[in-house]
Amino acid sequence: xxxxxxxxxxxxxxxxxxxxxxxxxxxxxxxxxxxxxxSAMFGNDIATFPNYPAEIRAPQGSLYGVSxxxxxxxxxxxxxxxxxxxxxxxxxxxxxxxxxxxxxxxHTIIVDTDAFTKKNLxxxxxxxxxxxxxxxxxxxxxxxxxxxxxxxxLKDVQGLDNKSITRSKNMFALGMVYWMYDRSxxxxxxFFNKKFKSKPEIIEANTKVLNxxxxxxxxxxxxxxxxxxxxxxxxxxxxxxxxxxxxxxWGFLAAAEKAGLELFLGSYPITPASDIxxxxxxxxxxxxxxxxxxxxxxxxxxxxxxxxAGDLAITTTxxxxxxxxxxxxxxxxxxxxxxxxxxxxxGGPSTGLPTKTEQxxxxxxxxxxxxxxxxxxxxxxTPANCFNFAYQAAKMTLEHxxxxxxxxxxxxxxxxxxxxxxxxxxxxxxxxxIVSEYxxxxxxxxxxxxxxxxxxxxxxxxxxxxRVGGLEKDRISGNVSYVPENHEYMTKIRAEKIKRVQNYxxxxxxxxxxxxxLLVVGWGGTYGSLHTAVKKLNEEEGFSNIGLAHFNYINxxxxxxxxxxxxxxxxxxxxxxxxxxxxxLKINFNNLNLLEYNKVQGLPFGNGELAEKFKQLLVK
Amino acid sequence: xxxxxxxxTFKDFASDQEVRWCPGCDDYVILRAMQKALxxxxxxxxxxxxxxxxxxxxxxxxxxxxxxxxxxxxxxPAIATGVKIANPDLSVWVITGDGDSMAIGGNHFxxxxxxxxxxxxxxxxxxxxxxxxxxxxxTSLVGQKTKSSxxxxxxxxxxxxxxxxxAQARFFxxxxxxxxxxxxxxxxxxxxxxxxxxxxxxxxxxxxxxGCFTEYTDKKVREDKxxxxxxxxxxxxxxxxxxxxxxNGLKLEVVTIGENGITEKDIxxxxxxxxxxxxxxxxxxxxxxxxxxxxxxxxDVTLEERIDVLTAEVKSKSKFNKTDDxxxxxxxxxxx
Ligand SMILES: Cc1ncc(C[n+]2csc(CCOP(=O)(O)OP(=O)(O)O)c2C)c(N)n1
Ligand code: SF4
Numbered sequence: 001x002x003x004x005x006x007x008x009x010x011x012x013x014x015x016x017x018x019x020x021x022x023x024x025x026x027x028x029x030x031x032x033x034x035x036x037x038x039s040a041m042f043g044n045d046i047a048t049f050p051n052y053p054a055e056i057r058a059p060q061g062s063l064y065g066v067s068x069x070x071x072x073x074x075x076x077x078x079x080x081x082x083x084x085x086x087x088x089x090x091x092x093x094x095x096x097x098x099x100x101x102x103x104x105x106x107h108t109i110i111v112d113t114d115a116f117t118k119k120n121l122x123x124x125x126x127x128x129x130x131x132x133x134x135x136x137x138x139x140x141x142x143x144x145x146x147x148x149x150x151x152x153x154l155k156d157v158q159g160l161d162n163k164s165i166t167r168s169k170n171m172f173a174l175g176m177v178y179w180m181y182d183r184s185x186x187x188x189x190x191f192f193n194k195k196f197k198s199k200p201e202i203i204e205a206n207t208k209v210l211n212x213x214x215x216x217x218x219x220x221x222x223x224x225x226x227x228x229x230x231x232x233x234x235x236x237x238x239x240x241x242x243x244x245x246x247x248x249x250w251g252f253l254a255a256a257e258k259a260g261l262e263l264f265l266g267s268y269p270i271t272p273a274s275d276i277x278x279x280x281x282x283x284x285x286x287x288x289x290x291x292x293x294x295x296x297x298x299x300x301x302x303x304x305x306x307x308x309a310g311d312l313a314i315t316t317t318x319x320x321x322x323x324x325x326x327x328x329x330x331x332x333x334x335x336x337x338x339x340x341x342x343x344x345x346x347g348g349p350s351t352g353l354p355t356k357t358e359q360x361x362x363x364x365x366x367x368x369x370x371x372x373x374x375x376x377x378x379x380x381x382t383p384a385n386c387f388n389f390a391y392q393a394a395k396m397t398l399e400h401x402x403x404x405x406x407x408x409x410x411x412x413x414x415x416x417x418x419x420x421x422x423x424x425x426x427x428x429x430x431x432x433x434i435v436s437e438y439x440x441x442x443x444x445x446x447x448x449x450x451x452x453x454x455x456x457x458x459x460x461x462x463x464x465x466x467r468v469g470g471l472e473k474d475r476i477s478g479n480v481s482y483v484p485e486n487h488e489y490m491t492k493i494r495a496e497k498i499k500r501v502q503n504y505x506x507x508x509x510x511x512x513x514x515x516x517x518l519l520v521v522g523w524g525g526t527y528g529s530l531h532t533a534v535k536k537l538n539e540e541e542g543f544s545n546i547g548l549a550h551f552n553y554i555n556x557x558x559x560x561x562x563x564x565x566x567x568x569x570x571x572x573x574x575x576x577x578x579x580x581x582x583x584x585l586k587i588n589f590n591n592l593n594l595l596e597y598n599k600v601q602g603l604p605f606g607n608g609e610l611a612e613k614f615k616q617l618l619v620k
Numbered sequence: 621x622x623x624x625x626x627x628x629t630f631k632d633f634a635s636d637q638e639v640r641w642c643p644g645c646d647d648y649v650i651l652r653a654m655q656k657a658l659x660x661x662x663x664x665x666x667x668x669x670x671x672x673x674x675x676x677x678x679x680x681x682x683x684x685x686x687x688x689x690x691x692x693x694x695x696x697p698a699i700a701t702g703v704k705i706a707n708p709d710l711s712v713w714v715i716t717g718d719g720d721s722m723a724i725g726g727n728h729f730x731x732x733x734x735x736x737x738x739x740x741x742x743x744x745x746x747x748x749x750x751x752x753x754x755x756x757x758x759t760s761l762v763g764q765k766t767k768s769s770x771x772x773x774x775x776x777x778x779x780x781x782x783x784x785x786x787a788q789a790r791f792f793x794x795x796x797x798x799x800x801x802x803x804x805x806x807x808x809x810x811x812x813x814x815x816x817x818x819x820x821x822x823x824x825x826x827x828x829x830x831g832c833f834t835e836y837t838d839k840k841v842r843e844d845k846x847x848x849x850x851x852x853x854x855x856x857x858x859x860x861x862x863x864x865x866x867x868n869g870l871k872l873e874v875v876t877i878g879e880n881g882i883t884e885k886d887i888x889x890x891x892x893x894x895x896x897x898x899x900x901x902x903x904x905x906x907x908x909x910x911x912x913x914x915x916x917x918x919x920d921v922t923l924e925e926r927i928d929v930l931t932a933e934v935k936s937k938s939k940f941n942k943t944d945d946x947x948x949x950x951x952x953x954x955x956x
Contacts, residue, residue, distance in 0.1 A: 040953065238948065480682065
């Protein structure tokens with residue numbers, strides 16, 4: 001076992017970005033996850049982002065069949081998976097072609113030369129072999145015949161077919177990268193032992209190839225120096241690596257436990273939200289009731305039924321699914337029952353870019369229903385805080401008796417990062433409005449004086465028998481009412497109920513500066529990019545007073561929003577859409593002069609492009 | 621479910637809301653039959669939940685003094701599924717129309733039957749859209765002239781029973797809208813049945829589709845045109861009780877007892893509890909006589925039971941009791 005590190009001199013780096021790319025069958029997701037988990041265990045801060053093709057079985061070697069996994073590790077705070085990479089591991093020509101642009105000039109590319117066959121080069125639409133035509137002269141290219149070396153390593157292992165042998169070449173690559181970045185392969189060997197318990201030949205093969213890659217790199221003169229990244233200074237505690245979607249699911253588990261309610265999920269599969277369903281169905285032992293419904297409408301309506309019957313009910317989806325849920329969401333708003341709708345945003349409109357990220361469902365979430373139908377809208381901003389905002393969404397829906405839309409997006413939902421584990425017992429209390437003691441003159445639409453939340457009477461409770469429905473309600477009895485003034489009153493009180501949520505959410509705070517020349521404004525999943533860019537720019541000469549205001553609470557907005565904005569000369573709202581949050585701000589604060597930076601490419605913001613944009617704004 | 625503690629009367633289930641259907645509408649009959657049936661069921665009032673979609677019939681929950689939800693068009697089966705999964709002890713009823721359940725809600729309708737959730741669905745079939753004032757529905761006949769088919773409907777109809785049995789309905793009954801006594805009995809039977817029970821009521825809409833079922837339901841012809849089936853009894857009908865059904869090859873045939881050597885012994889005995897739906901499907905399709913009563917009543921595992929068993933099994937094997945057990949499991953590490 002390769003447990004001891006080599007005696008090579010290591011150059012110490014603060015952070016490094018590595019991207020593993022290959023054919024969708026090459027196991028790049030596993031390779032990337034293993035590297036990032038190992039680094040996290042070692043104590044680095046990390047951020048990762050997987051990127052896979054929309055097609056499940058794209059033809060091998062094709063440009064659109066490339067699967068990638070990017071990991072950013074550091075001894076410093078890491079907020080995003082990063083944009084430009086220090087090391088690209090390309091298992092085939094298509095991977096190289098589609099990812100070369102992301103490699104910093106002068107930096108390293110490792111390729112599997114065995115994959116650079118005539119056929120593969122053609123599939124990648126190369127006119128000539130890039131390994132031979134000098135087109136890579138600006139990079140340090142390390143050519144390794146990984147497939148042959150893997151075959152050679154495994155020639156004596158019994159019981160392996162050819163396919164399994166070639167498939168383990170990703171471990172050869174991983175072994176090399178472990179050596180280069182001074183990481184032990186032990187964690188991954190442990191992983192094999194657990195994962196393939198019943199297949200000793202697979203454990204043996206993978207371990208052998210991983211170690212072979214490790215030793216190969218050590219002895220290979222082509223890698224003249226290796227790097228090390230010290231552990232990061234992170235708050236003390238117990239950590240684990242968590243993906244945004246898992247964190248979202250776990251936030252609901254914690255909330256249900258805290259609230260003493262059973263959790264019901266009604267959902268229909270859709271990328272990139274399905275993993276929340278996949279996660280929650282595992283937890284029947286916590287009493288989770290998860291129904292994979294016949295469509296999104298049944299997903300949300302079954303949740304409404306479960307909520308009526310007293311469960312903490314949620315439904316999860318992505319843009320097109322939210323469109324289908326619109327009518328039912330209006331019903332939930334009207335009957336004033338708790339319900340959380342999670343929308344993991346992807347590129348739209350219509351089916352759009354299903355595997356890419358965007359923030360363009362904001363207006364749909366705010367207004368995409370018939371009639372005046374305000375709901376609470378909140379957004380998570382990192383893979384780890386998906387946990388907190390799922391918990392918060394559950395708390396808000398139960399305490400305010402109104403649906404909550406929780407927005408995340410493909411970028412944070414699929415990305416992973418260290419999560420300082422939060423125990424449900426340390427989370428804030430969750431009250432609910434369930435009634436049990438009947439009193440004379442009880443009405444289904446009796447409201448709490450402070451929150452305006454109505455009380456929640458659950459079937460099975462004697463004496464509270466009552467009817468709800470989508471028709472307008474009499475303000476007191478809850479019976480059907482067409483009285484014009486009553487409709488207006490009810491419309492206003494439903495809006496006021498949402499407005500009053502302002503009294504229960506934290507004030508908006510700024511990072512870096514509280515006043516200055518430029519306030520960068522963002523919301524949701526762009527936090528990491530904006531934070532990194534503003535931090536970097538503030539550290540540059542001449543640009544020291546840039547603030548960042550990042551929103552998690554969107555409807556209602558924090559009370560002090562205007563106040564925070566008033567302390568800056570210029571405000572720029574950055575979003576991965578065509579200016580939806582800026583529109584909301586303009587509706588709320590009509591004197592604001594907002595600048596906008598919008599990107600609608602299905603891609604996250606790059607730190608470089610943001611910093612460049614902010615500079616321009618400051619100079620102008 | 622525990623035994624109902626107190627004895628109710630039909631008044632206990634009538635809400636204080638004024639009933640607003642057109643005069644002469646069969647919906648009144650169904651409402652009254654339900655209010656009469658509930659006291660004879662083994663349920664507590666607080667456990668009764670009515671979920672409806674949208675349509676004339678779907679106003680039903682407002683008139684019942686129980687828990688209820690008047691929801692959105694077509695979605696009641698899905699909402700009711702959520703209610704039942706959340707609390708399997710409740711007695712959950714779905715109220716729906718032919719437009720509500722066969723058109724916009726067709727998908728939820730077939731899936732609730734497939735899953736066999738322990739619900740009772742009452743389908744008010746009036747072969748027309750009532751609430752939107754008289755368009756044809758998925759059960760309207762070809763050629764039928766309606767507001768949206770002035771020259772005659774060109775879309776062939778669904779037969780709800782056929783569709784339902786095709787979707788694996790375990791309980792299907794049919795009843796005329798003008799026979800309150802039998803209807804009350806059917807509601808009670810449906811409640812007792814574990815699984816999704818579907819009752820199709822042939823509901824006259826005197827305003828937009830008056831007389832659509834008169835050829836079968838009119839008092840004068842009823843006995844000759846309808847065969848009211850009972851489990852274990854021969855399928856005999858007619859004023860003279862001398863007509864019956866026999867199987868001739870792959871077809872049901874009407875025969876007369878006493879003619880051509882036919883005796884009562886030759887008549888098919890109704891077996892509603894048969895798992896194989898072939899004969900039930902044939903009975904549902906028949907137009908002479910029109911078969912009413914409980915056509916199919918095959919007890920099977922319900923969705924809730926499946927969930928229960930699975931949950932208990934997973935719980936017994938799991939090492940997780942609190943979420944902390946999960947959160948702090950697996951690959952965790954310390955930062956000091
Ligand atoms: C989404 C939606 N589409 C259309 C309607 C209009 N609508 C209300 S009831 C109805 C048809 C009702 O027919 P049926 O279910 O047969 O019930 P009936 O009124 O005959 O009892 C329609 C089309 C609606 N309320 N919601
Ligand atoms: S329109 Fe027809 S179905 Fe509706 S209430 Fe009137 S009679 Fe009854």
